Amino acid sequence: MSSADGSSADGVANGAGVIHDIGYQRYTGPRLGRRHLVGALYLHGLRTAFGLGRTAKAKIFPGIAIVLAFGVAVVAVAIRSQTHEVAVTYLQYTDALSIPMLLFLAVVAPELVCRDLRSRVLSLYFSRPLRRFDYAVARLAAVVSAVWLLLAGPLLLMFLGGAFAQTGGASGAWHEFTDFLGGLGYAAMTAVVLGAVAVPLASLSSRRAVGAVIIVGAFLVTTPVIGVLSGVGGPTARQLAPLLNPVGVLNGLEVWIYRTSVLEIGRFGPLYLAVAVFLVAAGVAGLGLRYRRVAV
């Protein structure tokens, strides 16, 4: 035992008075507080989302998602550098990836949430100084960040490509940069809204497959309703129908904030914002409630 000296001193110090080669050492260093716990749990969750520190099997799906996300961006950059026309805007990129993002969420949110419920490791978390609500927030933040990073990486690639391809000089570059920031912002809105809907849904089940099905179902089940309302409803119904779906809410928000035309929302822009804020607040509150109730 390399620590024989230290352990004997320790043995005497804590009154045992016996020297054993087992050499148990007391911990006298710092015990960090709440912010550190949440931060460590958040980082751990973020790593887990991308399969880092886990088996090769757990890396497959995040790997596919990353390749796909960057693939679309590479194609967009290539087209732009050849034709000098913007084939995919920063906003369109996030919209185009909404289905892959949904699948990514359906895998990652249950990965972070259902696994802990199933293995009952929450007993170990909650018998530590970590608060239940802090656990829920750290998990949600990890999922939101994972989605945002998955969008922001390719957006950065598109910006770098676009900055070289654009022909407007310094002002063109500045314009490109503000577009890029707007794209990052929209990606963040997307990540927050989708995450705040998906994570509480995943926490309803301790089985990953069930969690995934609930998430995909929640996003897809309203799609035909929106289709029908847009088809047969009047102009007002058409402008309000997308509110039934989180992706629709985000599209409406994009139209209102960035003045694009993916949807027709009329004067209901503020309503889209209100619904988005409500979805996030309800998601956080629901998650907090869920973990207050969970038995350990």
Next chain:
Amino acid sequence: MLPIQTRSLTKRYPQVTALDALTVDVEAGIVGLVGANGAGKSTLIKILLGLLEPNEGSVLVLGMDPARQGEAVRARVGYMPEHGCLPPDMVAAEFVTHMARMSGLPRTAARERASEALRHVGLYEERYRQIGGYSTGMRQRVALAQALVHDPELLLLDEPTNGLDPAGRDGMLELIHRIGSEFGISVLVCSHLLGEVERICESLVAIDAGRLLRADRIDSMTRRRDVLVVEVDEGVPQLHDRLVELGLDVRRAGVGLLVPLASDDTFDLVMKAVAALDLPLHRLEQRRHGIAELFADRPKEAGHVLG
């Protein structure tokens, strides 16, 4: 300072009263908490951790009230649940490191102490393997390592030998004994198997239906209570009556008689009685009174602290 003190602690669920005016002082060292399944052991542990609030009464853990200072208590207590609680697809070393960080240890210290904790529980060689590939005994050791990793002052172990084979059981008990006696950490071991905790504990708290049966040091429970087992091939009733006449507190137990060993004279008294009745003596044996029999002797002395 006593690690745990409770005063008329009561916890009621809609259907059942899990703890009923439990008043007990738990001393430092290794203390066994015994009781049948459903006696209230796990409820008590959850109250000690501040995960449940009692309906009445008060409790102090390491001098703090877990209901109000839950986080401070949980920072200094290690808990090993009764059920499986480990994520199968994580590597043991990384899992225990993560749990150390969740107790507030900085990254480097967490990693070092996780290695140390896994070494103490005998998993140093296997620490980079996935928990899912471990045997039940190894998993229990990981659960113990995560309870130990942040250097708690008090360990709460809920049925730590659950699901282990006899060898694994012995290993786990030996480990707990070492933690309590050499590491300077107080340990509360919950078990429904008295024979197990009796082997490693210095004192014992027995509860039944949420009430205290008895709390005492093991040696004082057994010291005055050695018995003589007397077996004769025939004439048991005559011998019984004879010994009663001699003023001994004789009890029938199976085929034999149990005589409390008051002094060395008891041997002679019994021998002479057997000889006088001319009975074929089959066995005369001094036996340490099993603690299980002690509890069987004292039905429902609730709320009474001996010693």
